[in-house]
Amino acid sequence: MxxxxxxxxxxxxxxxxxxxxxxxxxxxxxxxxxxxxxxxxxxxxxxxxxxxxEPEIEPPASYGAELVIALNNRLVKRRKNQRRALWAIPAFASLSAFLIITAVSLFKSGDNQWFEQFNQEHIYVNFSSVGYFGEFVPADDPADTDLSTEDIVKNAIYQIVEKEPLYPEVERCVIATASLDDAEFRQLVYQMKREIL
Amino acid sequence: MQKETVRQTDAESFNRLVLENQEKIYALFRRMVSSHDEADDLTQETFIKVYKNLSKFRHDSSAYTWIYRIAVNTGLNFLRRRKARQTIGFEKVELAAETGNPDIADFKNEALKKVLAQLPSKQQMVIILRTYQGLAFRDIGRIMDITENAAKVNYIHALKNMRKKFEAMGVSYETV
Structure with a gap:
């Protein structure tokens, strides 16, 4: 009932x-x-x-301190990534105009497919849509791996720009692609590959 | 320099908020999940959201209520994701009921966990907040962004559902 x-x-x-x-x-x-x-x-x-x-639930004795440390570590990483992104935005903006010109050149060359394949074979981000490529560096923090394409692009540009003093060839290569034919471009990609890897 | 000082002050307030509220938030999640690691993940997720939204915190509500609200939303999202990917089986509990497990307290605790996990997300959250965390319906309403009455209705349905599920499992609470 x-x-x-x-x-x-x-x-x-x-x-x-x-x-x-x-x-x-x-x-x-x-x-x-x-x-x-x-x-x-x-x-x-x-x-x-x-x-x-049921017994009351209490976190382990040192949990509070461990939590504060873990959170602060994550926030420090987050701030670093934010600084990277902020730094990369002006670089991204100033490069964009140039990259569009590069893209036109690459698309005209009809060699984009090969370029994509190159990017797949190596751990390079496919920048072929703007005629550019960069090394992809996975984030240290697994929580940050869910990056948007834009974030990856920014990150890759950051890597290239920051490493520019270490790899002086890189910037010249990029600039040069605007006026290269297919064979010359392949040669430069090969050169970049050697410089970066 | 000034920026650094502001950041340091923010960090200190944030650390204080974490230390003052972590026990309750951890305990809330620990009732919803089966391991310390999962509860820890959810606790961290909550406090990262707290940090990201520190500037949006309006001081017309207490920090405690505000943090709880973020935790409850994090918990509800987790429960919805979990329900979408798994169904908790009753096999073990049914077997225990048939064989008359002598350790009736353990058996009932296990059954309780399974029954709780099967409740709709909001009902589960309300009953945890009311029964385990001892919050008043008025506060539960504020935290969950629902009316006090809606919190009560969820509680009533939660208990009704729990009783039905226990009956379906052959666990009779009338005899206790």
């Missing part, structure tokens, strides 16, 4: 102590006379009782 309709929804709140004084008194009186509602009440009360008897 089902508990009385009038009281059914109030019994859970009676169990949790959330009825007003008047409602609670009415419920107590009703339970004394209605066996079905009494059984329903005892079932719900037992469930809540079982839950409340």
């Amino acid at each position: 089902k508990p009385c309709k009038e009281f059914e929804n109030r019994i859970p709140l009676y169990v949790s102590g959330d009825l007003s004084d008047d409602e609670r008194r009415r419920m107590t009186t009703h339970l004394q006379h209605c066996q079905v509602c009494r059984q329903y009440h005892s079932a719900l009360a037992a469930i809540i009782d079982t839950m409340q008897q």
